[in-house]
Amino acid sequence: MAPSLDTIFAALSDPTRRAILTMLLEDDMAVTDVAEPFEMSLAAISKHLVILANAGLIAQEKRGRVKWCKLQPDALREASVWMQGFGQFEAINLDAFERFLETELAPAALPGPDEDAGEEAPGR
Amino acid sequence: MAPSLDTIFAALSDPTRRAILTMLLEDDMAVTDVAEPFEMSLAAISKHLVILANAGLIAQEKRGRVKWCKLQPDALREASVWMQGFGQFEAINLDAFERFLETELAPAALPGPDEDAGEEAPGR
DNA sequence: TCCATGTTCAACCGAAGGGTTGAGAATGCC
DNA sequence: GGCATTCTCAACCCTTCGGTTGAACATGGA
Numbered sequence: 062m063a064p065s066l067d068t069i070f071a072a073l074s075d076p077t078r079r080a081i082l083t084m085l086l087e088d089d090m091a092v093t094d095v096a097e098p099f100e101m102s103l104a105a106i107s108k109h110l111v112i113l114a115n116a117g118l119i120a121q122e123k124r125g126r127v128k129w130c131k132l133q134p135d136a137l138r139e140a141s142v143w144m145q146g147f148g149q150f151e152a153i154n155l156d157a158f159e160r161f162l163e164t165e166l167a168p169a170a171l172p173g174p175d176e177d178a179g180e181e182a183p184g185r
Numbered sequence: 186m187a188p189s190l191d192t193i194f195a196a197l198s199d200p201t202r203r204a205i206l207t208m209l210l211e212d213d214m215a216v217t218d219v220a221e222p223f224e225m226s227l228a229a230i231s232k233h234l235v236i237l238a239n240a241g242l243i244a245q246e247k248r249g250r251v252k253w254c255k256l257q258p259d260a261l262r263e264a265s266v267w268m269q270g271f272g273q274f275e276a277i278n279l280d281a282f283e284r285f286l287e288t289e290l291a292p293a294a295l296p297g298p299d300e301d302a303g304e305e306a307p308g309r
Numbered sequence: 310t311c312c313a314t315g316t317t318c319a320a321c322c323g324a325a326g327g328g329t330t331g332a333g334a335a336t337g338c339c
Numbered sequence: 340g341g342c343a344t345t346c347t348c349a350a351c352c353c354t355t356c357g358g359t360t361g362a363a364c365a366t367g368g369a
Binding site: 215216217227228231232235247249250251252 | 314316317318
């Protein structure tokens with residue numbers, strides 16, 4: 062099922078989970094490596110990852126013993142579209158809209174780790 | 186204090202609160218009028234409005250007996266900025282936005298299709 | 310002044326959230 | 340096979356959340 066906005070925003074409301082997303086922006090990671098910088102149990106991180114996966118924010122793929130986590134920004138995109146409707150509803154920036162259309166028509170980029178984010182996402 | 190991303194995303198994670206924001210997109214509303222289309226108590230709606238105000242998503246101003254609620258999209262923009270680290274969605278897709286508005290308004294967020302609020306503009 | 314209207318407060322309730330611990334279940338390596 | 344590594348499951352604990360109800364507070368109008 063497609064993750065709902067409920068699930069997406071709830072997943073984003075926890076600072077640990079946002080930090081995990083920021084880490085995954087750099088590279089795909091195994092569960093143990095995701096958990097390493099946090100001062101909480103591995104089981105807790107595992108739960109957080111399940112929540113992120115249910116929200117469609119990450120994908121998890123098991124290779125051997127190791128489960129790899131990678132960012133999946135489509136859900137974020139949905140939520141962003143919903144939000145930006147409030148900020149720019151009165152005055153639509155036509156230039157920005159045209160730029161959006163271009164990115165819409167462009168081939169969907171595979172969410173690889175080598176994506177140049179340009180600017181690091183703010184932490185908490 | 187500036188509302189944290191925790192607070193903002195948590196406020197957005199509830200369908201009732203997102204429906205309220207959508208309603209306020211049309212016009213400023215009094216608390217009673219906000220509560221009218223929902224099948225829950227006025228006190229519950231009042232709590233939701235407090236949560237939205239604490240998140241900086243709405244502002245509340247009391248004139249006489251009536252407390253008017255109005256959208257305050259700055260907090261949304263802040264959260265939107267955080268998200269932009271994860272992808273390139275700097276522009277708004279109006280079609281997608283309308284789609285989301287429909288999916289938000291249609292199912293269970295608002296009980297009846299006859300949401301003839303009929304509220305008056307705050308200035309008078 | 311008395312009463313209706315608009316909104317919040319306080320106490321409560323059940324469910325969900327975020328954390329722990331300990332016991333598994335897979336898998337890879339010797 | 341035996342063992343370490345990786346990750347999840349299950350049971351619990353405590354707090355927060357979303358809702359209710361009834362009372363209270365504040366204001367405007369007769």
